[in-house]
Amino acid sequence: MISESPLKSFLKVLTLSVCTTTVQIIGQGAGVQNEQNTVESLLPEDKGSPVVIDSTDTSGNPAKAQAHFAAGVSWEAQGQAGKALESFRLSLEEDPSNTRLAVQVAEKLISLREIELAYQTLLPATRQETAPGKAFELLGLIQMSRGEEATSLASFQQALERDPSLILSRQRVIDVHLRNGKERPAFRMIQEALEATSNQVDEVTLLIGMYLRYVSMRPDRLQDLGSQLESLIAKSSEIAKEQPALKLSISDLLMLQERFEDAEKMLKDLKDVQPPVPLVSEKLVDLFLRTGKKDMAILELGELTRENSENPRPYFLLGSLKAGDGDSAEAEKHYRKAMDIRPEFEPPYYELAAMKLNEGEAREALEVLQQAREHFSDQFILEFYSGLAMSALRRYEPSLGFLRQAESIAEKQEPERLTGFFYFRVGSVLERLGKFKEAEVEFLKCLDRAPDDATTLNYLGYMWAEQGVKLDQAHEWIMKAHELEPESEAILDSMGWVLYQKGKPAEALPFLEKAKEKLTEPDPTILDHLADVYEALGETGKAEEAWKQSLEIEFNERVFKKWRILKDQGETKS
Template sequence: MFKRILETTILSFAILISSCAHKGSSSDGAYYKESSYRDGNAAPKQFTPPALLTESDKMDPFYVRTQADYHYSLGEAYSLEGQAQKAVESFQTVLVYDAESSSVRTRLAKEYLKLGQINKAIEQVKIVIEKNSDNKDARLLLAGLYTTIRSYPQAIEQYEFVLNKYPDYNEANIYLAAVYSETQQYEKAVKLFEKVLALPDYANKHLIHYYIGRIREEENAEKNFKLAEQSYKKASELKPEFVDAVIALGSMYKNQKQDAKAMALYQEFQKSKGPNVKVAEILSQMYIEQQKFDEAFEQLEVLEAQTDDPLAIKVRMALILIEKKMFDRAIGKLEEILRMAPESDKIRFYLAAVYEEIKKDEMAVNHYLKIQASSPFYGESMVHAGYLLKNMSQLDKAVNVLAKAYENKKDYPQLYAMYASLLDEAKDYKKALEVLSVGLEKYPDNAQLHFYYGTIYDRTGDKEKVIANMQKVIELDPNHSQGLNYLAFTWAEMDKNMDEAEKLARRAVTLDPEDGYILDTLGWILFKRGNKKEALKFLEAATKFQPTVGIIAEHLGDIYRDLSMVEKAKSMYKKAFDLEIDKKKAKELEQKILAIENQTVPDRTPASVGK
């Protein structure tokens, strides 16, 4: 923190020292000579080249002065435009005409500093000090430059020289104290700051108390907590609107796990001296962390009104509205942001997701499809678009969207899974297997891709590959409830490994106790193993969670039938019949209803096959 203070002063000194080119010392007689170059090892006199200028060939002083002033003005202009290198060249040219000017050298040092050429800046300031060792401003600038390159002993030497020569220059005490703080000489720093505080006419005592507070906190927050707190409070007392002291004290409270005190401090400042954007930023984040979204939103409104770049604030406001399920307002805010930044794929993705949440699927799809292939949101957007289009009974369009996405983006595993599932819906099992094979080459450890791979092989009747892929799913993700369920019903369907199948199904139910299909699988396995009463419990629960799935209703009817609860069985079969859209299956259900009346019942099939 104190290093930043010192660095800030470096440019300030350079600006104060700078003046027009003709101020300060200039070359006597205005001869055209380069006095900044001093050759300590000159060649013998007989080898000296003929002089280009003799004592009688004096340059026109007016010409020299106008050239110096012109190039100085040019350097100033370049500096203001941010062209530091050109400014350096201009000030170097000034020195050709006025090599003795200390002000030009300090101005040149400033431009070197901008370019990060600290050693060259130091070289120029040292030349100034060689000419006048008592030059206070040059020594302060040199001290600041040394601080920038962390040459703290040299910086301290310069500040101490200034204080010895100019004991009443109190700002040097502050700069030296800052260096002491940087070198962890905390007591020396505090003593210098207290020396400044003792001055009756010093105007910025609130800053000194603030600096002491920072030192005490840096030194040892636990040990010096009270001392730091007192200093911050004194700074605020002397200047109540001084927000840095409030923020520092609040931050210290938070570091001490006293969030309530920090919150109260910030709230009081906003109420009495605010609203302040810095405090609003901190408060909004604290409110969000505590899920106090209304209060956070108020602080974000402060930021939105006062910041020069409100986009990020508006995004946070929109996310809060989404969190609060205030979707209409969230849509309004996101559309406002899109008008300001129409190229923002992230905002368009958020907007599409909100439309999807409120079941405006067509609007959601429109926005998802506008997201470009180069966007990091592209893959997920196409997955959502494909899913929604399928639900909108636009399977062909969904397949086309995912086919294009599949060609554009190969680094999003969910895209392979969604494309394969759509091809599965379209009964293009060969293409689905091809897509998943490519995906698994790229992502061999992706459990979900193995899961879909297994389900497609189930469509083609290759049970061994179904089992192999589901076992891989469970190996990669032992808590993959759908993989556990699928392997359980596959084994049960084959009348193999029934003990293990029951274990897998029970584990799946533990992981996902409200999934009707999983409950049905366990009920079916128990039914096949003769445990009909426990099977009934799970099948009734399955029907509760999936009341519109015909195959589950049929299975419950089967167990009612076997337990001689014929009226309930008949009711479930009728429900399954009403839900069934497949004519062949509907005919089978009709036969079951008739069979109850005739006391003859055909075999049943597992729910998972009908999923």
């Protein structure tokens, strides 16, 4: 018997994974580096530092270069971009071999969105022996924005060779290693990061963000990094006295280490800081939820809605809390409030759609997802949930189309989305379409990722048993599923059915009778299988009664024919 995997817990995890953590749902945590689409968003804040003059360089005119650069900064501050660009160009002409000047000019060009000019400035600079690591880092960021992964990786690696303290370069190399399955070099780079980084506040903040990002991507490594994270907490705490943004990042580390009391004290202290520190209340909400203090979380959320009624995130989280309590009506009200406030805020659409799917309201889920399509496109969850909704409505062809589109998006953007559960859903839709060979391929992908998934083992084994093919392998896999979930009525039925298909009705009978006993409500498929076994064992009266019960639950032409033949035979004999 085929049983579908339960959607509820999976959909909840999947939807929240859009945002990774509650903190990121509410707002970005200080220091956490996220993927961005623009080069300028990746640069640290411009402190307006003066041009660095290389006193060992005698080939240019450093003083004039500095004057032109300072003029460019002044023109930029006045909004005179054209004049600023000309001044920066003149500064490079006066001191063309000053690679540190080239870096500063490139940073200014990027801030002015003159990315190509920045690129042309950095290329000759990186060819010089004196080029600092920062020059390669900026070059790598530009190459990354162009989609040149191989060349950007090489640039980031060059940057780290010259300056191991460059956090952005280290993070990008780690990201590439993880995408390519190179776990060991990625972990080694994480381990080396703490010693390589200075005690500058900005660098330590970025370092915390890098560790948080890595752990969110590889949570199984958290325990291996325990001592380093404690050292990072100590290192950052030493310089955080008058640095509220850094303290905010430290609170993330404390929560990661489950030092909740310390994190709560730090966040409550930050609430008293003036001017107010962004995200403090949001992080307190996260902490209260993680420590089971739901009432305190709701109070914080209420305070957030009063402080800023145009912020959709507190309403979204209130919706999630109500959904968790089973209060669907209140949850939907909060989700829709968040959607009304900011239609381009994605998570409430997906949470509401997931809730509708879990409640069996597939049409309503599709309506919510259609609303989302008015604002978003090329989103994995949007396509995946649409596929699930269509499948629930037994519209398998459009379901398959949405699932394939989701797969295409994930392959390009988020390959980690392609889990065993995803391939199980694709396989089940293909099986319903009668495309058994294609379904088998998808189920095997699922088992490659989750070899002990009892639902998939049972589904594929039962599919083979139904077709009367690969019966030995079907029996083996259904037995493995039975070992994993010995009380599942669906798997008990499959065990009985594959044994019957192998010509062993006597061995099949106990499994099918136990499957029937375990049901809270009669199942027509199990009764049909039981009748087949009874008939094979010569117990025609029991077979006729089981088929009759099956038909009373759900009419099936094939079952009716078997029952009619058996009934007619009995009448003929009498």
